[in-house]
Amino acid sequence: MNIANYLYLSALLFTIGSIGVVLRRNSIVVFMCIELMLNAANLAFVTFSRINGNLDGQVVAFFTMVVAACEVVVGLAIIVTIFRSRRSASVDDASLLNR
Amino acid sequence: MNPYVPILAIGAIGFGFAVFSVAIAFITGPKRYNRAKADAYECGIEPSPSAAGGGRFPVKYFLTAMLFIVFDIEIVFLYPWAVTFDQLGLFGLVEMILFIATVFVAYTYVWRRGGLEWD
Amino acid sequence: MLTTPSFEYLLLSPMLIILAAAVIGVLAEAFLDRNHLPVIQLFISVGAILLALIQIYRIKSSSSTSAAIGSVVIDKATIYLQGTILIIGLLALLLISDQEQFVAQASAIPGSREEQESTSKGSIQTEIYPLLSFALAGMMLFTCASDLITLFVALEVFSLPLYLLAGLSRRRRLLSQEAALKYFLLGAYSSAFFLFGAAFLYGISGSVYLVDISSAVSGGYGNDVFVLIGLIFISVGLLFKISAVPFHAWTPDVYQGAPTSVTAFMAAATKVAAFGAILRIFYVVFSPIANQWRPIISVIAIITMVFGSAVAIAQRDVKRMLAYSSIAHAGFILTAVLALNKSGLSAALFYLTTYGLSTLAAFGIITLIRDATGEVTDLNKWAGLGKKSPLIAGSFAFLLLSFAGIPLTSGFIGKFAIFSAAYETGNIAVVVFGVLSSALAAFFYIRVILLMFVAQSQNDSISIAIPSVKSRIAIGATTAATVILGLFPSLLLNITQSFSIFIK
Numbered sequence: 001m002n003i004a005n006y007l008y009l010s011a012l013l014f015t016i017g018s019i020g021v022v023l024r025r026n027s028i029v030v031f032m033c034i035e036l037m038l039n040a041a042n043l044a045f046v047t048f049s050r051i052n053g054n055l056d057g058q059v060v061a062f063f064t065m066v067v068a069a070c071e072v073v074v075g076l077a078i079i080v081t082i083f084r085s086r087r088s089a090s091v092d093d094a095s096l097l098n099r
Numbered sequence: 100m101n102p103y104v105p106i107l108a109i110g111a112i113g114f115g116f117a118v119f120s121v122a123i124a125f126i127t128g129p130k131r132y133n134r135a136k137a138d139a140y141e142c143g144i145e146p147s148p149s150a151a152g153g154g155r156f157p158v159k160y161f162l163t164a165m166l167f168i169v170f171d172i173e174i175v176f177l178y179p180w181a182v183t184f185d186q187l188g189l190f191g192l193v194e195m196i197l198f199i200a201t202v203f204v205a206y207t208y209v210w211r212r213g214g215l216e217w218d
Numbered sequence: 219m220l221t222t223p224s225f226e227y228l229l230l231s232p233m234l235i236i237l238a239a240a241v242i243g244v245l246a247e248a249f250l251d252r253n254h255l256p257v258i259q260l261f262i263s264v265g266a267i268l269l270a271l272i273q274i275y276r277i278k279s280s281s282s283t284s285a286a287i288g289s290v291v292i293d294k295a296t297i298y299l300q301g302t303i304l305i306i307g308l309l310a311l312l313l314i315s316d317q318e319q320f321v322a323q324a325s326a327i328p329g330s331r332e333e334q335e336s337t338s339k340g341s342i343q344t345e346i347y348p349l350l351s352f353a354l355a356g357m358m359l360f361t362c363a364s365d366l367i368t369l370f371v372a373l374e375v376f377s378l379p380l381y382l383l384a385g386l387s388r389r390r391r392l393l394s395q396e397a398a399l400k401y402f403l404l405g406a407y408s409s410a411f412f413l414f415g416a417a418f419l420y421g422i423s424g425s426v427y428l429v430d431i432s433s434a435v436s437g438g439y440g441n442d443v444f445v446l447i448g449l450i451f452i453s454v455g456l457l458f459k460i461s462a463v464p465f466h467a468w469t470p471d472v473y474q475g476a477p478t479s480v481t482a483f484m485a486a487a488t489k490v491a492a493f494g495a496i497l498r499i500f501y502v503v504f505s506p507i508a509n510q511w512r513p514i515i516s517v518i519a520i521i522t523m524v525f526g527s528a529v530a531i532a533q534r535d536v537k538r539m540l541a542y543s544s545i546a547h548a549g550f551i552l553t554a555v556l557a558l559n560k561s562g563l564s565a566a567l568f569y570l571t572t573y574g575l576s577t578l579a580a581f582g583i584i585t586l587i588r589d590a591t592g593e594v595t596d597l598n599k600w601a602g603l604g605k606k607s608p609l610i611a612g613s614f615a616f617l618l619l620s621f622a623g624i625p626l627t628s629g630f631i632g633k634f635a636i637f638s639a640a641y642e643t644g645n646i647a648v649v650v651f652g653v654l655s656s657a658l659a660a661f662f663y664i665r666v667i668l669l670m671f672v673a674q675s676q677n678d679s680i681s682i683a684i685p686s687v688k689s690r691i692a693i694g695a696t697t698a699a700t701v702i703l704g705l706f707p708s709l710l711l712n713i714t715q716s717f718s719i720f721i722k
Contacts, residue, residue, distance in 0.1 A: 037410035044417035052424035062175045063367050067374045069172040073165045074378045078402050082395045084327050186220040204241050211248035
């Protein structure tokens, strides 16, 4: 199987994720789309690792996973705090700052 | 000696231990049947289609889940070390102890500030 | 067979000290008595920053590419930037340690009984100190990172604490939490772009090290579509952090919503760190294919300068106004990135320092203008401030003149250095737009000055808080630096010229 297909898949996932960030309203879903983008980047790294024949890309994937987990913790903490304050996780409701 | 012999031996010991444990519990253990016994894994929360209290999980589930994720994922850094620890020698050991100590600091923070208390 | 990696701990020591202080701070949070924590935490953070500054001074003339197996480059520019970040961090810490701006208990729901209780008990979320130390260490690492992994990890290490710090304001908590959410979502979005770009740069070069990527870029892959994908996506991630124009949407909201002392730190230190990385990446990695990206970055620099200056005019809130002014300043510094020569780098270093110090001073002064409900950031209520406190209003007016780039201020010297560096390389269009937009910017700065000194005050509710000793030191030192560097710029210009060296 042609290895470039993995890159196409990665680009596709990244696009789906970035469109989701722009279009979705629920902040948790927006956040999941961002995670999808990070995973797309991870897939690209692992694919390039295979193409280049060294392991550096897989090492990056490890670090990305850990960083993404930390991002999840910080992000969910912020989203949960906001939800407790105003009983809504919609990004459209967070518009006090635009007046 | 064939390198697979020890692996087979470990497999046999593991299999024997499992059979022995189940059999000895079956023979010697008390037999009291009640509702908890019928649960999956004989413990935990009864599975139900929706969460307790009207479809939303309390925030403490998320808190525990987040703590689990962030400590769990640190394990990925132990795997590469486990593969090469004899080549890295003392250096690798010291670095790994430092790394785990740092993670442990975070853990003590969570523990002392009450992040692990359920109620 | 693996060889055991070697580290040059002396060169890494400034970062290691700050990181160690952050970890010790977390331990202190866990075990020490909460009544003494604010003092202890301040002591740990300030002590660590001072120690790190001493180490910076000790290593000031060294350079090495192998400090951490090639992942970190310590060169003159790095040492200068790290020193700047530490000084900004130290002064910001003095502002932040007047903790009354911070929430007593971040997990309490705004307006709940739990919140009132913890506020009246005087408890304080002292986690701000370790968070600040982590952010500082991440920023220092970001300026010297020379592989993609270190760059990405450093980016997150300094961003994640800032997302949290932005949400910890004591008053107007919903605004503050909203600022944290926006900053977080957009920041995570941009770091995903950064990572995707990094994947493609790894793809063409087969290595995560910037040196190898640089030789792959110059070695005939210059037109390769993968290089361009990598270049564009990495640039998006970095331009977001400096709030260049298509990626600036978060800046006004976050600057307005975050506690003002955190805004001061964020505005000053993030710019230094992010521009440090941008300068390194564009000077070291992408300079062989400058023809490919110069037009794009030129356009971004121009619209950033013009947009930031133009929109600032319409603002009614002083923190939002400074946010748009910081966007405009990002455009000016991008001009130095375009120059791609030693004088451009030197000008950028000078500008970053003076801008960072003036910004700290300006936000520090905002923390002093208050009424019964807390800080007053509505510009209309600032009318007549000049009569109430000529000293405070005068200093603020002077800082605004420095932002505008009026002669005899450090802002003028910085702009002059940057535009002459850009002119040297024949980038006339950018220079013309830069000068025009700073003239435009001067209008609204002068409007604020007129408002403070000439307009009649409509209400007497605002007062000027008597600054604590710590705030006084921070605001005084930064304002004095703006004055001195305006009158005697050669003090710093000589230093930036000798420190403007990137090694591969």
